[in-house]
Amino acid sequence: MIAHAVMVIVGTIMVVVAVADLVNTLVTTSSSRSSHVNMWPSRIVARHAFLGLRSIVARIGEHRPARERLLATFGPLLLLILLTMWVTLQVVGFGLIWAGMRGIKGTTSVFGHVYYSGVSFFTIGFGDVVPTDVLPRAGVLVEGLLGVVTTALVIAYLPMLYAAYATRERPLSTLDDGSAGPVTPNSLLFAWSPDANPQLIDAKFADWESWAVDIAASHGASPMLRFFRSYDRQHNWLTALKLLTEAAMRAQLIVGASNGSSFWFLRRADMIYQLMAHGTDLDPWTEAVRPTGEQHERDVRQMYDQLSAHGFELVPFEVALTEVANIRNMYRPTMAYLDHWLLCPDEFWPPQTVIQRVPPA
Template sequence: MAVFVDAFQTIILPRRATGRFRITRFFFITTWHPWTVIGGRMKNARAREQFYSAYGPLSLILLLLLWALLLIVGFGMFYFALGTPFTDVMGVQTAAGLSKVRTALYVSGTTLFTLGLGDVVPHSMAARTLIICESGVGLGFVALVIGYLPVLYQAFSRREVNIALLDARAGSPPTATELLRRHGFEGGDVALTELLVEWEKWAAEILESHISYPILCFYRSQHDSQSWLSALVAILDTCSLLISVLEGPASRQAQLTFVMARHALIDLGNVFHVQEQRAWTIQSAVDRLPESDFGRLCEVLGDMGLRLCGDQASADRLRTVRELYEQHAKALSQYLRMPLPAWVPAKKEKDQWTLLTKLRTEAEAGRVASLLRNERGH
């Protein structure tokens, strides 16, 4: 019965599963921690990230195998309780002791996977009825697995599309200041508002899909510098800045996006009970925006015409907004081993965005100069 309830809550029920003593929760607790311990000992960052990325798909396979094994054992114990009333093809009665247990498990396994070998024949009505029931369960189990995998990977694919698109808009890894800087052009506030609308919908999809299928949280992005958590936090950082500093349409949409993104972040943290873990207390003392980074943040925003350091009220608002989500993000980051984005991106020697912007500026300057020469010629 426990397997039926757990599989129903994990696969079929379209809402967060409840109950502390669930097979799926016990499985993730007993497998994820040892996995992170082994991965944490790897010195090579790329190899470590590759090791973490294998956990999601592998845990899905192992979870399905665990369910199947428990079903086999459960039905096998029913057969054993009936006295293992089976006879093999040679007409020999099942012997007593351990042989009965082996025969009961063998019959359960072949019945669950609907092999229909017929080498062991039941000779009681109760055993025949139970075999029919287990055959139906086996067919249903296979059908659920077949339907479960496409749903998971479709949700994963939809999630990754926006994360990949954010690379060109906020850098890799994404940061709030880079996102604002790349929208610091004429009409950029409109483009930024449209982007926040898309991410409000994305956060709602994450809330719906990842609450129903928490295993998706362990699935990592294609590139080591990207993750669904870093993208979500980068959007929350951006909304925090817009709410704290700006007035206008972008600020209004930032409030809507912030509420939905924070809702998704906190609910996902509750799924893994991050508030009850040791990391919750430890991460509360870690500041994502120390004084040095805050100074660089002020410089970048100042270049864009957004005043933060000169306005104490704006700085206080930013601190208040950050307190609404940062501790949850840091605890979830520690649990999933997904690093959070910085507030200000590190300087890169080869920045493609800067190069493209320079070329575009030079092309625009050349076009203006050409027009001026033509006017003088006339």
């Protein structure tokens, strides 16, 4: 009798946990910043599955296509793994409940009750095993309903997930400086404003601010999106975010562009960085990326001189030193952590094309 009661209790816990995790992952959006968010089964499975993949991928050469293909495959594969986990927990959980209740005709073993649970969950209804008591008859309707709900939620989630992915990836094709090499923050600003007009830069960052808002909203609602990435390592969205953040930081030094759309982009980017690093101890990464005073001044001086040589009117150098330090303190520790954890490439490349700029007359 005690064994039967234990089976009912354990089975109920399995079903409740599976349904709660399913709803938390696919429906609710308010728990992604809670203190216990990493204790959900889906988060635990995702974290350990990615650790396993990461240990394999880290052994593959950085520039080999197989490396990025494996990383890009993980997102869709994770969704299948989680669906299997939710279904298994519910089927086995209900099987234990039916075995504990002992109100099923046609089987006496735990395995037989799990088989009956699976048939009921997928609403197949072979009829070789049937409930005889009131509670199992009512319960099987609940299980069948949960089977339909689970399937419906996953089907409804897929279009939303891939729409958010497309919204994130599509604008990256326009992140182009017109060259045949990697895009740099300076080359991007120079391409956006060839005549050193700060208003052109402001207009560009207005579009990218909307992009950052979409990412913050979609990745807050669906943290799984961080594992979805392009198969092309030259078009990684996190590398693009880092590139745009560095470009926006430089725009803050340009008179007429500072405190405009680049400022608002930086605020939206900070939302993304906070979201992606939630619950992570960034102190080791803060120490790892902190430059010496001499390194910082030399880096800012080089940046300052290049912007000035292009024709931009800049804020005083002392102001630039402080501004660059503040912005980099905001994002560099998180970016270093994400680069390491998600194995992000170092460079972002423009679309490869034979079309090049017409040389000046």
